[in-house]
Amino acid sequence: MGRSPCCEKVGLKKGPWTTEEDQKLMAYIEEYGHGSWRALPAKAGLQRCGKSCRLRWTNYLRPDIKRGKFSLQEEQTIIQLHALLGNRLALQWSAIAAQLPKRTDNEIKNYWNTHLKKRLTKLGIDPTTHKLKADAYGGSGDCQSKNASHLSHMAQWENARLEAETRLVRESKLQPGSCSNTQPTCLVLNKITARPSVPPCLDILKAWQNSWSKPQQQITSQTTTKANMDNKMYQHSMYAMMHSTDDDNLESPTSTLNFPGTMLPITTTTTILNENLLPLTTTDNNTTTNMESESWRHLSLTNHNNNHPDEELLGEKRTIMENNTLSNLQDDDIMVAVEAFRTSSGYDNIVVPPVLFTTMEELSSNDAMVYDSSNDNLGAEHEENLAIMNGYGSIYNVNLEENNNKHYWNSILNLVNDSLSGSSVF
DNA sequence: AAGCCTGGCAACCGCGCGCTT
C-alpha cells in the first residue's frame, strides 16, 4: 500500500524550523490542540507538512520535554530496557521513552547511538545483543581457569538451589495448598518458578569482572558506605539465604549479586523482585533476615486488599512449590502464565520478576554468573562504565524507589505483553 | 588563522499498522 510522502507537495518548507514557525505551531496547539496533523499546517499558517509539524512538536516544542544531559538513572533505564526489548522484538524506542516520561524516543535513540552504544563497545559488549564479545573474557589462560571456577560455582549454585527447593517442598507438604494443581495458572506459574535464577546479563558481568575489579576489602567498604548512606540498603539473593550459614566466603555465590553499583536502595516495603519467586535474604548491615514471606507477599504488595489475604498467596506458593518441575519454558508461556495469573487471581498489579523477560534460551545457555570480587579494582575512570553496569545489574536486581517500582515494572510487563500479542500500542 | 575532522542532534524519509470508507 503506502503513499507518497506528504512533504513532496510543492511549496512546503523543509529543514530547520525558525523561531517564528515554532511560535506559530505552539500557539496553535496550545489553543486548539493538534487535532489532525495533516490539517494543522494550513490552519496554523505554516508552510510545512503535517508530519514535519508533528515531529517538531513531539521532539522539541512539547512543554513536558526534559532537555539536557541524561542522568545515571535514565541511562540505566535505557540500558535495561534496550537489553530487555532489543533481544526479543523489534526495538521500540517509544517503549523505552515511555519509561522516561520527559524524554522523546528520538532523543533516546540519538543518545543510545551516540553515547551508550560506544561505551558498551568499549567495554567489549555487543550493543546489539548485550552479550560479551568473545575476546573480552575468554582469551587468556587466566580466563580459562576463571571459567573453570565459574563452572564450579554454577554447580554449587544449582546444588544450593535444589536443596532449597527440596526444603521448601518438604515444608509445603506440611500444609494443604489452596490452589489446585489442575489450575492452569498454577501449572504455568510453576514452570516459571522452576527456572534457575540465572541473571540475564551474565556475559556483561563477566566482562565487567575482567575489565574492572578491585580488592575485596574495597567492595566491602563500598557496600558498607553505601549502606550507611541509606539504611534501607539490602543485598538480596536466594543464594544468600541458602548460604547464610556459611562463612563469609566471597567465592560463594552469596557474593554474586554484590557487584558494585547494584547495591542500590530497596526500601523495606518495596516489592522485592526475586528472580524466581523463591525465598531470598536481605542483609541489612548487621542483620540477615529471611525474606521468604516478603518475596511471596510481593505478589500482592502492589494491590493488596482484603480479598486476597496472605494466606491465599501462601497457598498459591505451596502449590507452586509442589508442582515444581524443571520443564522447558517458552517465552510465550511466561507471558501467558503471567497474564493468566493476573486475570484469575485479581492481582492486577502483580510484579513480575524481570528475569522473566529474558529468553529462556539465553538463560539456559548462560553460565552461572560469578562475581569474583577478589579481582576487583575500582578506578575513578570507570565511573561511566559503572553506570552502565548498574543498568545491567538492575535488570534483575531491582533498585527502584518504592513509588516508581510498581509502575515501572507493570509498564514493562504491559509493554512486553502488548508486543507479544502483536498489538501496536505505541 | 584557516581548513579539516568528528561528534551530536534535529529533522527527514520510508515503511507498516490500524482505522475508515
Next chain:
DNA sequence: CAAGCGCGCGGTTGCCAGGCT
C-alpha cells in the same frame, strides 16, 4: 474485502559547533 488515509516508528541524513592539525 480492498483501497486509502492518518499516524507513529525506526533508520538515516545532513547541518553545525567544537576540536584538532
